[in-house]
Amino acid sequence: MTTAAAWAEVGGAVNAEALRMQAAAENRRVLALASPGLILIALVLFLPMGWLFFLSFTGDSGFTLEHYRRMAHPAYRKTFTTTFEISFIVTAACVALGYPLAYLMSQIAERARPFLLACVLLPFWTSLLVRTYAWLVLLQRRGVINDWLIDLGLIDEPLRIVHNMTGTVIGMTHIMLPFLVLPLYASMKAIDRDLMKAASNCGATPVQAFRQVFLPLSLPGLFAGVVLVFVLCLGFYVTPAVLGGGRVVMWAMQIESNVALYANWGAASALGVALLIVTLAILWGMTRLFRIDHHLGRS
Amino acid sequence: MPGGLDEAAVGQARTTASLPITISGVTKSYGAFRALDDVSLEVASGEFLTLLGPSGSGKTTLLMVLAGFVRPDCGSLLFGEREIVLMPPHKRDVGMVFQNYALFPHMTVAGNVAYPLKLRRLARGEIEERVRRALDLVQLGALGERRIDQLSGGQKQRVALARAIVFEPRILLMDEPLSALDKKLREQMQIELRHLHERLGMTTVYVTHDQREALTMSDRVAVIDRGRFIQIDRPRRLYERPRSRFVADFVGESSFLPVEVAGGEARLNGRTLRTAEPPGPERRQFLVVRPEKLDLVADQDGAGLNLLEGRVKEHVYQGESFLLYVTLGNDVEIAMRQPTRREVLERVPEAGEIIRLAIHPEDTILVPEEAA
Numbered sequence: 209m210t211t212a213a214a215w216a217e218v219g220g221a222v223n224a225e226a227l228r229m230q231a232a233a234e235n236r237r238v239l240a241l242a243s244p245g246l247i248l249i250a251l252v253l254f255l256p257m258g259w260l261f262f263l264s265f266t267g268d269s270g271f272t273l274e275h276y277r278r279m280a281h282p283a284y285r286k287t288f289t290t291t292f293e294i295s296f297i298v299t300a301a302c303v304a305l306g307y308p309l310a311y312l313m314s315q316i317a318e319r320a321r322p323f324l325l326a327c328v329l330l331p332f333w334t335s336l337l338v339r340t341y342a343w344l345v346l347l348q349r350r351g352v353i354n355d356w357l358i359d360l361g362l363i364d365e366p367l368r369i370v371h372n373m374t375g376t377v378i379g380m381t382h383i384m385l386p387f388l389v390l391p392l393y394a395s396m397k398a399i400d401r402d403l404m405k406a407a408s409n410c411g412a413t414p415v416q417a418f419r420q421v422f423l424p425l426s427l428p429g430l431f432a433g434v435v436l437v438f439v440l441c442l443g444f445y446v447t448p449a450v451l452g453g454g455r456v457v458m459w460a461m462q463i464e465s466n467v468a469l470y471a472n473w474g475a476a477s478a479l480g481v482a483l484l485i486v487t488l489a490i491l492w493g494m495t496r497l498f499r500i501d502h503h504l505g506r507s
Numbered sequence: 508m509p510g511g512l513d514e515a516a517v518g519q520a521r522t523t524a525s526l527p528i529t530i531s532g533v534t535k536s537y538g539a540f541r542a543l544d545d546v547s548l549e550v551a552s553g554e555f556l557t558l559l560g561p562s563g564s565g566k567t568t569l570l571m572v573l574a575g576f577v578r579p580d581c582g583s584l585l586f587g588e589r590e591i592v593l594m595p596p597h598k599r600d601v602g603m604v605f606q607n608y609a610l611f612p613h614m615t616v617a618g619n620v621a622y623p624l625k626l627r628r629l630a631r632g633e634i635e636e637r638v639r640r641a642l643d644l645v646q647l648g649a650l651g652e653r654r655i656d657q658l659s660g661g662q663k664q665r666v667a668l669a670r671a672i673v674f675e676p677r678i679l680l681m682d683e684p685l686s687a688l689d690k691k692l693r694e695q696m697q698i699e700l701r702h703l704h705e706r707l708g709m710t711t712v713y714v715t716h717d718q719r720e721a722l723t724m725s726d727r728v729a730v731i732d733r734g735r736f737i738q739i740d741r742p743r744r745l746y747e748r749p750r751s752r753f754v755a756d757f758v759g760e761s762s763f764l765p766v767e768v769a770g771g772e773a774r775l776n777g778r779t780l781r782t783a784e785p786p787g788p789e790r791r792q793f794l795v796v797r798p799e800k801l802d803l804v805a806d807q808d809g810a811g812l813n814l815l816e817g818r819v820k821e822h823v824y825q826g827e828s829f830l831l832y833v834t835l836g837n838d839v840e841i842a843m844r845q846p847t848r849r850e851v852l853e854r855v856p857e858a859g860e861i862i863r864l865a866i867h868p869e870d871t872i873l874v875p876e877e878a879a
Contacts, residue, residue, distance in 0.1 A: 406609035406611070408575075408576075408596045409574060409597070409671075410622050410623035411600070412597055412626050416626065
């Protein structure tokens, strides 16, 4: 009997069991590779979060809603509105500054691109604290900017551009800009240049081609950047603490003062939980609102 | 996908307006590289002209100059009587099919086709009617609401075509529109595009590097190399009477045998050749040997034909034909192609066999190294 005939006899299931076991073993190995990461996430993310959640409902005498009730207090409400206001202004400023920059980066000749990219990334790689104090030096009453403006005769009195909302927004915009530019640039670079030519060939003026073809196609990248910047702004601490001069109190600073000043872990936890919930809600809402990947084709 | 165009739709979409194109003295340099070197060409109204050349020859650059996406260094472009070299692309009113289709991914099929009409501010009913007709014309009538990423390559190609003709441009430009399709679909689309052109009648400039496609579709073919036109002719003349080694080599397959020309006579290995046309003035020329123009002849036959003798080196069977690689006396190798009809197959020579090959004088073409 030939080998082929012998195989036919066992009904075509030759080696089926061995092949199945090999596949299963492969899956186990992949899982084993991922397990250190999974365990780490469970230990340092989910456990502490659960602990925070528990603390936020715990008072001196057991279970309490007091920490949450306290958020209705005017001082807290002021913090919430300030946080959202600053996040909104900074995000808008980042869009206004970042969109043209990302557009330029995506359209410029290949040779000039690394230079522009370095301009965006270099500050990104510098310490956050260093950049924030650098802004303090630039913006303060007798700082570089005020000195120049006075020397040029443009103003008589130094501008109040630090230790307030203005300074906070300037510093945060600078720090957040790369988070908007990088995803936006990536999505703009993926837009086929021939599409703009095609639009123009169809009879679109450069402005029409931009508004009707380029802009809609760059929206997924823009929203990715906007969500990233907005969410990061909500929990921002260092820059508003330094440049706000104590006058600008954001959410994260409120949490810090609850812990450092009043050692009230319950209140701090409740604020943290509330911030997390608001952030998740915004993420969810934005992705629901801009289901762009749905009507965007992959060619 | 069903073949052929929808005849009724073609009838409705017919437009008689077309414009001649006059290109004169167009030059475009990129640094030291001359993409277009003082190019002049007239395309007649309603003509299908193909720019054929290897990559980097300047054929796409010339098309982009016509569309307005590349600004030439100097030169004049007339559409009809009108100078358009300074006109921005969106005002030129030419249809264009891009190599990668360049369909808008955020619009539906109908949205893509309607886009040029919306920009021209046509009434909504008129737009719907024209989009329907254009989609019927390319046989995509049922797919108007599809997203672009749901289409096959051939369907995308048709949408791109519909978008280019929907506003009834009098000039249509196509940049290797079929290069991404597989061979069968490509050959089918070549015939369809040809029919579409015959009926819509717009002046068409078509770019390809595929010589077979150029020969199949065009009224005339302009062979371009290093930014200059080498030869502009009707397809049959281009293939049968190439005027230079480059054209003979690029259009079709050819081997070249060096020929001595003296006193109006061309001699190959001491034997005088009977040629289709009297040989040119150059001393050193080449005999163009096309594989399919060669015939096997028995020892006593071949009177009045040009004869070559050689030894069969290799024999390659390719289905519809077979190729014989033959080594001639002076170690030059040529190829010969024969169809696989039964009477031919019955006398296929073996490797090592000495054979006699004949070329008809009408097919005996001499070319200089460079075109005169």
